[in-house]
Amino acid sequence: MCICLGxxxxxxxxxxxxxxxxxxxxxxxxxxKKCEVIIPGNHDLYAAGRIPEKPAKSGIxxxxxxxxxxxxxxxxxxxxxxxxxxxxxxxxPEYKILLSHYIDPNLSGFIKGFYSQGxxxxxxxxxxxxxxxxxxxxxxxxxxxxxxxxxxRFKHYGYRRLHVKDFPVVVGIPPVxxxxxxxxxxxxxxxxxxxxxxxxx
Numbered sequence: 001m002c003i004c005l006g007x008x009x010x011x012x013x014x015x016x017x018x019x020x021x022x023x024x025x026x027x028x029x030x031x032x033k034k035c036e037v038i039i040p041g042n043h044d045l046y047a048a049g050r051i052p053e054k055p056a057k058s059g060i061x062x063x064x065x066x067x068x069x070x071x072x073x074x075x076x077x078x079x080x081x082x083x084x085x086x087x088x089x090x091x092x093p094e095y096k097i098l099l100s101h102y103i104d105p106n107l108s109g110f111i112k113g114f115y116s117q118g119x120x121x122x123x124x125x126x127x128x129x130x131x132x133x134x135x136x137x138x139x140x141x142x143x144x145x146x147x148x149x150x151x152x153r154f155k156h157y158g159y160r161r162l163h164v165k166d167f168p169v170v171v172g173i174p175p176v177x178x179x180x181x182x183x184x185x186x187x188x189x190x191x192x193x194x195x196x197x198x199x200x201x
Contacts, residue, residue: 006041024071
């Protein structure tokens with residue numbers, strides 16, 4: 001099964017150098033043809049006009065999506081992105097897997113910043129428990145390699161293989177992009193719990 005965890009959209013001149021070759025609509029079309037599960041990222045939801053209401057709580061900063069260049073989506077593309085679920089639960093014979101763009105309470109990744117301590121994942125582990133999931137996968141952080149988080153510890157790895165043994169656990173995976181030499185994808189075998197993260201570019 002092929003899964004996309006979002007941010008198909010979001011080209012920004014500050015980070016990328018292929019303005020003339022970008023084509024978000026073609027990327028979305030490819031993802032729709034190849035992926036059985038698609039979770040939208042913050043840039044996808046922004047492009048589709050599905051923006052969460054900003055809470056009145058002070059001190060919350062949001063990513064400046066206004067810097068994103070026009071993705072060139074048609075009406076059908078926008079309707080598709082706007083209708084995607086914020087997360088998905090994937091059942092396996094042994095356990096359930098939570099798939100999300102980022103981490104609860106920031107599942108769609110609109111709030112600026114990244115988590116790097118186990119205690120910051122407390123709410124996410126609570127959601128996993130509620131949904132009866134033993135493992136969660138998320139993107140968004142553009143990490144080089146991948147990270148794993150259990151309720152006590154955050155640990156970063158390079159591009160390698162790892163047998164996942166301790167549950168519950170959250171795995172943060174790399175993006176498929178040419179940004180800052182942080183490109184990759186992962187394959188997870190639910191029978192052996194073997195995670196293999198591959199480097200691209």
